[in-house]
Amino acid sequence: xxxxxxxxxxxxxxxxxxxxxxxxxxxxxxxxxxxxxxxxxxxxxxxxxxxxxxxxxxxxxxxxxxxxxxxxxxxxxxxxxxxxxxxxxxxxxxxxxxxxxxxxxxxxxxxxxxxxxxxxxxxxxxxxxxxxxxxxxxxxxxxxxxxxxxxxxxxxxxxxxxxxxxxxxxxxxxxxxxxxxxxxxxxxxxxxxxxxxxxxxxxxxxxxxxxxxxxx
Amino acid sequence: xxxxxxxxxxxxxxxxxxxxxxxxxxxxxxxxxxxxxxxxxxxxxxxxxxxxxxxxxxxxxxxxxxxxxxxxxxxxxxxxxxxxxxxxxxxxxxxxxxxxxxxxxxxxxxxxxxxxxxxxxxxxxxxxxxxxxxxxxxxxxxxxxxxxxxxxxxxxxxxxxxxxxxxxxxxxxxxxxxxxxxxxxxxxxxxxxxxxxxxxxxxxxxxxxxxxxxxxxxxxxxxxxxxxxxxxxxxxxxxxxxxxxxxxxxxxxxxxxxxxxxxxxxxxxxxxxxx
Numbered sequence: 115x116x117x118x119x120x121x122x123x124x125x126x127x128x129x130x131x132x133x134x135x136x137x138x139x140x141x142x143x144x145x146x147x148x149x150x151x152x153x154x155x156x157x158x159x160x161x162x163x164x165x166x167x168x169x170x171x172x173x174x175x176x177x178x179x180x181x182x183x184x185x186x187x188x189x190x191x192x193x194x195x196x197x198x199x200x201x202x203x204x205x206x207x208x209x210x211x212x213x214x215x216x217x218x219x220x221x222x223x224x225x226x227x228x229x230x231x232x233x234x235x236x237x238x239x240x241x242x243x244x245x246x247x248x249x250x251x252x253x254x255x256x257x258x259x260x261x262x263x264x265x266x267x268x269x270x271x272x273x274x275x276x277x278x279x280x281x282x283x284x285x286x287x288x289x290x291x292x293x294x295x296x297x298x299x300x301x302x303x304x305x306x307x308x309x310x311x312x313x314x315x316x317x318x319x320x321x322x323x324x325x326x327x328x329x330x
Numbered sequence: 331x332x333x334x335x336x337x338x339x340x341x342x343x344x345x346x347x348x349x350x351x352x353x354x355x356x357x358x359x360x361x362x363x364x365x366x367x368x369x370x371x372x373x374x375x376x377x378x379x380x381x382x383x384x385x386x387x388x389x390x391x392x393x394x395x396x397x398x399x400x401x402x403x404x405x406x407x408x409x410x411x412x413x414x415x416x417x418x419x420x421x422x423x424x425x426x427x428x429x430x431x432x433x434x435x436x437x438x439x440x441x442x443x444x445x446x447x448x449x450x451x452x453x454x455x456x457x458x459x460x461x462x463x464x465x466x467x468x469x470x471x472x473x474x475x476x477x478x479x480x481x482x483x484x485x486x487x488x489x490x491x492x493x494x495x496x497x498x499x500x501x502x503x504x505x506x507x508x509x510x511x512x513x514x515x516x517x518x519x520x521x522x523x524x525x526x527x528x529x530x531x532x533x534x535x536x537x538x539x540x541x542x543x544x545x546x547x548x549x550x551x552x553x554x555x556x557x558x559x560x561x562x563x564x565x566x567x568x569x570x571x572x573x574x575x576x577x578x579x580x581x582x583x584x585x586x587x588x589x590x591x592x593x594x595x596x597x598x599x600x601x602x603x604x605x
């Protein structure tokens with residue numbers, strides 16, 4: 115749990131120092147989303163470990179559990195691991211006066227969708243790994259792609275139009291734009307719900323379909 | 331009843347793990363024998379619906395493994411050879427997790443878990459993390475899961491590999507007490523002798539011998555194994571089989587042993603060089 119908090123808190127501190135507090139609100143909202151996204155993405159190491167080291171998936175094939183239940187169970191466990199980080203950032207955002215009840219509910223909703231999306235992607239990638247050791251390398255690359263590059267810790271408005279569209283191929287971009295809008299840190303553009311929902315559905319369905327529940 | 335018809339499995343890399351295996355078995359305890367890579371685990375994984383066959387079909391208790399996959403999964407319990415317990419969870423938690431995933435209610439699962447943990451001798455360590463248990467106890471957790479499941483057919487892939495003789499005896503006694511039909515793989519001939527009603531020996535994905543241990547040995551009852559000479563090479567040891575009456579020529583010069591299942595393994599389970 116502390117591991118998941120380390121990099122968002124480090125970024126929060128860095129952004130606070132560099133921007134002299136000006137971008138603190140972005141860092142808090144970004145930190146909340148990054149805790150959730152990082153948890154979902156890095157859990158691919160757990161998925162790979164459970165499948166290839168413990169053979170838990172093989173054990174559960176001959177039960178009433180299907181890939182949907184298995185993946186949902188893993189998403190829920192990620193939620194449990196994300197909770198301390200979520201609580202910390204919710205506390206910070208309320209303390210800083212960034213969020214009210216409605217915007218908080220909106221951002222928590224966005225975070226939940228993001229968790230499903232990133233966990234689905236993590237599971238999908240883990241399904242194709244031939245060995246657990248590959249998961250360690252991939253787990254260190256994905257947070258850079260999904261957290262450092264998209265506008266989680268900076269205003270999305272500084273991106274050019276085409277850059278926003280390209281980056282919205284990554285669910286954290288749409289989530290960050292929606293969250294910044296909900297928190298009043300930028301213009302609220304609900305159209306970004308479409309790519310966020312679409313990507314979540316695609317990652318989730320692909321993770322079920324390609325889960326290798328019955329191997330070929 | 332287990333029924334396989336022309337069951338073939340070719341993996342993506344071209345390896346032919348099963349080559350048109352066909353047989354019917356209605357015995358209570360079926361044991362698959364064969365050396366490493368012979369196709370035992372592949373066969374077991376196909377029957378328990380974890381793996382799709384390339385061609386052919388199979389029935390488990392009358393249910394087709396492809397068409398009735400859900401029904402097969404409901405009546406079988408399969409413990410993979412490489413399965414390891416989740417280190418931070420206790421034996422009791424493992425049983426609860428497995429039983430609820432098989433459709434038991436929480437109350438039923440708790441009650442059944444308690445009953446089985448006592449039965450297999452894990453009650454004293456029920457709340458300890460499995461990381462702190464010995465290898466034998468860890469394996470017994472999985473045997474307990476299979477036992478508690480009340481599945482009609484239990485597939486166990488090398489259930490006693492790596493266990494000390496005492497733990498192995500304990501696992502055997504648990505397996506023999508089970509009401510479920512057993513399908514297991516093993517490398518240990520004494521395990522096959524102890525547990526199997528019927529043996530299926532596979533070599534290079536093909537069925538080479540099938541029958542009860544006694545009927546298989548019956549064919550060779552007049553034979554003995556001579557070690558130290560012969561045209562069969564097992565490692566550095568030369569072996570030959572001769573009629574009991576002819577064994578007198580070898581007394582004092584070579585080691586003479588009665589025929590056992592191990593000899594069937596040597597004769598039918600080895601590669602071309604051996605036979």
